[in-house]
Amino acid sequence: xxxxxxxxxxxxxxxxxxxxxxxxxxxxxxxxxxxxxxxxxxxxxxxxxxxxxxxxxxxxxxxxxxxxxxxxxxxxxxxxxxxxxxxxxxxxxxxxxxxxxxxxxxxxxxxxxxxxxxxxxxxxxxxxxxxxxxxxxxxxxxxxxxxxxxxxxxxxxxxxxxxxxxxxxxxxxxxxxxxxxxxxxxxx
Amino acid sequence: xxxxxxxxxxxxxxxxxxxxxxxxxxxxxxxxxxxxxxxxxxxxxxxxxxxxxxxxxxxxxxxxxxxxxxxxxxxxxxxxxxxxxxxxxxxxxxxxxxxxxxxxxxxxxxxxxxxxxxxxxxxxxxxxxxxxxxxxxxxxxxxxxxxxxxxxxxxxxxxxxx
Numbered sequence: 328x329x330x331x332x333x334x335x336x337x338x339x340x341x342x343x344x345x346x347x348x349x350x351x352x353x354x355x356x357x358x359x360x361x362x363x364x365x366x367x368x369x370x371x372x373x374x375x376x377x378x379x380x381x382x383x384x385x386x387x388x389x390x391x392x393x394x395x396x397x398x399x400x401x402x403x404x405x406x407x408x409x410x411x412x413x414x415x416x417x418x419x420x421x422x423x424x425x426x427x428x429x430x431x432x433x434x435x436x437x438x439x440x441x442x443x444x445x446x447x448x449x450x451x452x453x454x455x456x457x458x459x460x461x462x463x464x465x466x467x468x469x470x471x472x473x474x475x476x477x478x479x480x481x482x483x484x485x486x487x488x489x490x491x492x493x494x495x496x497x498x499x500x501x502x503x504x505x506x507x508x509x510x511x512x513x514x515x
Numbered sequence: 516x517x518x519x520x521x522x523x524x525x526x527x528x529x530x531x532x533x534x535x536x537x538x539x540x541x542x543x544x545x546x547x548x549x550x551x552x553x554x555x556x557x558x559x560x561x562x563x564x565x566x567x568x569x570x571x572x573x574x575x576x577x578x579x580x581x582x583x584x585x586x587x588x589x590x591x592x593x594x595x596x597x598x599x600x601x602x603x604x605x606x607x608x609x610x611x612x613x614x615x616x617x618x619x620x621x622x623x624x625x626x627x628x629x630x631x632x633x634x635x636x637x638x639x640x641x642x643x644x645x646x647x648x649x650x651x652x653x654x655x656x657x658x659x660x661x662x663x664x665x666x667x668x669x670x671x672x673x674x675x676x677x
Binding site for chain 1: 550551552553554555556557592593595596599600603610613615616617618619620621625630631632634635638639642643645646649650652653654656657660661663
């Protein structure tokens with residue numbers, strides 16, 4: 328008889344602790360520099376000695392390139408190749424994000440151009456490699472590409488156009504099946 | 516006769532509905548096409564469908580069915596989806612072998628007004644309108660199906676009681 332309340336209490340405590348555990352890792356809402364919003368750490372750390380001058384000159388050091396390709400970011404896996412001449416490096420200054428942007432040449436049909444792909448962060452004596460997440464491109468390029476001030480509409484109808492077409496088809500199918508199920512009269 | 520009494524006309528409700536319906540539909544159109552504000556095709560279509568529901572609530576289901584018949588309903592429902600998918604097909608035809616399905620910049624209009632403006636035009640005036648049409652017709656159709664059924668059940672019950 329007393330078992331049910333005890334089990335309920337235990338499960339509430341377990342769920343509450345799980346909630347706290349998960350929520351602790353969630354970044355503050357609207358923080359533009361939090362990892363999911365801005366960029367993803369690829370866990371590549373390397374000593375900075377001597378590499379800064381090479382990066383400033385616009386050449387990706389060979390050690391960094393092999394480290395990036397070791398974790399599978401190769402041309403065979405459909406990631407942009409890091410051969411010389413296919414990228415550009417720009418120095419970036421800003422609060423909390425000093426480093427270099429690695430821009431990759433995109434060969435799209437209607438919008439060819441340079442695009443931010445990797446970010447090499449200068450952190451004391453070490454260099455850390457980050458990858459820009461997709462929302463960054465979305466935020467920075469959507470108004471330029473579509474002259475639509477609403478980011479959500481632009482994404483819904485353009486970047487994710489296939490998805491929206493499918494959703495419309497789902498609603499259509501639902502309406503047709505309700506007609507078949509509920510319509511009892513011959514007329515109409 | 517009993518049905519007429521049950522769904523008798525009410526001057527207040529009819530006047531308010533007559534005042535509100537055009538504005539609701541205009542707002543629905545704004546939500547559907549205005550890419551500056553919040554919203555989109557799904558939301559705008561639902562708002563317009565709500566105006567039809569208000570019409571039926573105020574004027575009765577027979578009149579509502581007469582003003583928004585099933586033939587129009589089916590036509591709108593199909594036309595919206597065809598508009599959306601047809602733009603995709605147009606892009607395939609005009610991109611000549613590249614098969615850029617749903618890449619709106621492939622339409623030759625982009626040679627005149629530019630890629631970005633073409634995409635904006637297609638998103639706001641074709642794709643969202645298509646989505647809105649389908650959603651509006653689908654929701655109105657769902658509402659009419661449910662309402663017809665309930666009415667017929669009530670009629671049968673009323674007949675049994677009498």
